[in-house]
Amino acid sequence: MTQPDLHALLDRDSAQAELFDLLRIPSVSSDSTRKDAMVQTAEALRAKLQGLGFSARVEATAGHPIVYAEHLQAPGKPTLLVYGHYDVQPEDPVEEWVSPPFEPEVREGRIYARGATDDKGQAYAHVRGAELLMKAGELPVNLKFLLEGEEEIGSPNLEPYLESHKDELKCDVIVISDGSRFAKDVPTVTYGLRGLAYIEVRVQGASRDLHSGSYGGAAPNPINALCDIMAQLKDDQGRITVPGFYDSVIPLTEEERQMWANLPHSDEEFAASIGVSALPGEEGYTVLERIWGRPTLDVNGIWGGFQGEGSKTVIAAKAGAKISCRLVPGQDPIAVTKALMDYIPTLAPAGVQVEVIDHHGGQPVKFDLDSPFIKAADRALERVYGKPAAFGRTGGSIPIVADFARILGAPVLLVDLGLNEDGLHSPNESFAQEDYFNGILTSAYLMQEIALASESE
Amino acid sequence: MTQPDLHALLDRDSAQAELFDLLRIPSVSSDSTRKDAMVQTAEALRAKLQGLGFSARVEATAGHPIVYAEHLQAPGKPTLLVYGHYDVQPEDPVEEWVSPPFEPEVREGRIYARGATDDKGQAYAHVRGAELLMKAGELPVNLKFLLEGEEEIGSPNLEPYLESHKDELKCDVIVISDGSRFAKDVPTVTYGLRGLAYIEVRVQGASRDLHSGSYGGAAPNPINALCDIMAQLKDDQGRITVPGFYDSVIPLTEEERQMWANLPHSDEEFAASIGVSALPGEEGYTVLERIWGRPTLDVNGIWGGFQGEGSKTVIAAKAGAKISCRLVPGQDPIAVTKALMDYIPTLAPAGVQVEVIDHHGGQPVKFDLDSPFIKAADRALERVYGKPAAFGRTGGSIPIVADFARILGAPVLLVDLGLNEDGLHSPNESFAQEDYFNGILTSAYLMQEIALASESE
Structure with a gap:
């Protein structure tokens, strides 16, 4: 017809x-x-x-x-x-x-x-x-x-x-x-x-905000501690350090890598489209492979202490961050979330308490x-x-x-x-x-x- | 009278x-x-x-x-x-x-x-x-x-x-x-x-907030970058890594250390007074020595990305932190601020831009x-x-x-x-x-x- x-x-x-x-x-x-x-x-x-x-x-x-x-x-x-x-x-x-x-x-x-x-x-x-x-x-x-x-x-x-x-x-x-x-x-x-595992990390130092002069040098600083923890979640090749994180990842096939390599894509244009000079990530993979076929860990939000105008000499009582991992076929969000929740508290320096909260995940x-x-x-x-x-x-x-x-x-x-x-x-x-x-x-x-x-x- | x-x-x-x-x-x-x-x-x-x-x-x-x-x-x-x-x-x-x-x-x-x-x-x-x-x-x-x-x-x-x-x-x-x-x-x-040097660090990634799924794995993350930078400012003995930071510090005398050791002070009571289980700091010094006689570096505030209720899968465009150093006799706040401003940008990972702002100092x-x-x-x-x-x-x-x-x-x-x-x-x-x-x-x-x-x- x-x-x-x-x-x-x-x-x-x-x-x-x-x-x-x-x-x-x-x-x-x-x-x-x-x-x-x-x-x-x-x-x-x-x-x-x-x-x-x-x-x-x-x-x-x-x-x-x-x-x-x-x-x-x-x-x-x-x-x-x-x-x-x-x-x-x-x-x-x-x-x-x-x-x-x-x-x-x-x-x-x-x-x-x-x-x-x-x-x-x-x-x-x-x-x-x-x-x-x-x-x-x-x-x-x-x-x-x-x-x-x-x-x-x-x-x-x-x-x-x-x-x-x-x-x-x-x-x-x-x-x-x-x-x-x-x-x-x-x-x-x-x-x-990709799938998703999303958690929140809360770090508690002293029971109240402290004067950084009267206590600095001895009081645990939950913001410094949080930064130390975040920094340890990836190594200098951009790989995620959470134990077992990559174990069940299904590797990309040669066919997929070839098919993607043939797509019209320019790293320079991609970088320019978001206004950056470099596209850092896991070594050994192209940009498309990293976005489509490899898992990630990104801090989506962080907070603690004084965020206002000017300066305040305070050691905050608490700090926190939201973190998500994008997951690839083979990975299970429940298992990854558990691995994050098990691992992150082990990175806490002396004097702070770390709580990890599970937000949500997706296969x-x-x-x-x-x-x-x-x-x-x-x-x-x-x-x-x-x-x-x-x-x-x-x-x-x-x-x-x-x-x-x-x-x-x-x-x-x-x-x-x-x-x-x-x-x-x-x-x-x-x-x-x-x-x-x-x-x-x-x-x-x-x-x-x-x-x-x-x-x- | x-x-x-x-x-x-x-x-x-x-x-x-x-x-x-x-x-x-x-x-x-x-x-x-x-x-x-x-x-x-x-x-x-x-x-x-x-x-x-x-x-x-x-x-x-x-x-x-x-x-x-x-x-x-x-x-x-x-x-x-x-x-x-x-x-x-x-x-x-x-x-x-x-x-x-x-x-x-x-x-x-x-x-x-x-x-x-x-x-x-x-x-x-x-x-x-x-x-x-x-x-x-x-x-x-x-x-x-x-x-x-x-x-x-x-x-x-x-x-x-x-x-x-x-x-x-x-x-x-x-x-x-x-x-x-x-x-x-x-x-x-x-x-x-003690004296003071107070700076603010601002990290810029992409020109706008990004979806962590569409860009995660290739977009620079200014929060992760900021945490990496903060974590590198101290070593695992609690010493500050800024080049030249300790060069002009006048060491504590034996007399001072003895006089202070005789003061009524209990680490346990001090820790309990602020609700913490440990008093981390520079190795080789007592708590009083660390607070009165040794310089520090504390992050006083940090911010970036999503801080609200729930979850948001975003890679923030920018992040920032306020940092202060308490200084001891011999150190000059102008020189320390300059050392911080020179050093911190060298720690920036690829893809982000780092700006350091001088807030104020004190001798x-x-x-x-x-x-x-x-x-x-x-x-x-x-x-x-x-x-x-x-x-x-x-x-x-x-x-x-x-x-x-x-x-x-x-x-x-x-x-x-x-x-x-x-x-x-x-x-x-x-x-x-x-x-x-x-x-x-x-x-x-x-x-x-x-x-x-x-x-x-």
């Missing part, structure tokens, strides 16, 4: 206006004062999907609610489950935003707002993708949406939800768009994600490059972008991807619609208008290609 | 009420929003001294004003110059105060307020000491007060003031009470102070134990406390003591009225009522003893 031209049918104005409405709600899942915003966002998504003819509901969890919707009117056709998250990262440091984080604004072709790309924009592209197909005639597949509100805090209630709803959620393939394409002109299918994952769904995605991307997709991994984590695959027994298709330059997790997060509109088209073509592939089986 | 009993003449109620009035004014010199409080405190001191018959004035400086007052009606008698400071440390962390820092309150015999002991309480003891002698008959010496408002920010305008007013400030001895006695039952004459000092003024102080203390004074140094700094000695050409008498347990620079700073009242008596007896000593010359 002749297919309507989806490019021509796409209503860019209303697609953008509806996304703006979502971006105006400050759905920061880690901020306990913003529970109302979470509920408001979930209700907005439910109402939209219901309006499209989905059976849709907002379901309470022990934390923030889940939006579930389904449209099952393509008998005999494959069932897709689209996962996305409507929660966003905290907006701090808020003073660094050019326009307020929850007042979306277009500047030079980009939509600026917290959550523009991660993940409101990318998730909503699928909602509008389904709407576009309906406008063109009909949805050629059965479609389910699962949109959660706790991705940025480790999705504590998603795994139990998947377990308890696994019959309802049954599907042939899971589609997730929550990442970055390799480059502006490179449509990307991602076949691997690393890797998918089969020969899957027919990956091939359908490849064709869909070629229809949108006019060129075949690149196959890479990503350094980020969607901790629940492994849960989806395990619990629902279906492959996961990672079709990234954003770009690294979108500044996800940073001030001035943005999403190119073109990427948003192409994302809607990608979603629609992907459903068509999956439907077509099932016909030819 | 028979001397009136000063103990009996001391009006404790009014001495305390007047100190409370001073403590209520939040004279935090480092806080640029509190300039009015600084002026208000200076005016209150001027008015009080003028009321006692002093010729008194508040004098503008490039920063906070100086209060100067003189009472020169004892011809032929020695002239004392009392120095003190009316500015106080910042009150943060304010949530840790039991009673508000600028609402003085007595609990269990102690006056709680920011500045209670450092230095409003100790400075005002001399004002009331002079008043007590006047009430008893007359001031037996010529007396000058110099009370500044910038001690806690390094006294940037005091040295120029001393230089430009050195004729007016001419005196036989300078008296300063701005420290802690060795112990509750040990009246103390302090013959040495270490040591005075002659055979001075007649020190002997007069010894006698005055014995009249108040019923026992001879101990001779020690202190680990703290009064950066301008060396300036006084050099510019005015007079010895400096350090008569400490407080105690370490007063918690100076900490939340819940306090001053024992008894120590305040004994301080008033000490001031009065000291003036009498100095007058008597001059008669017997």
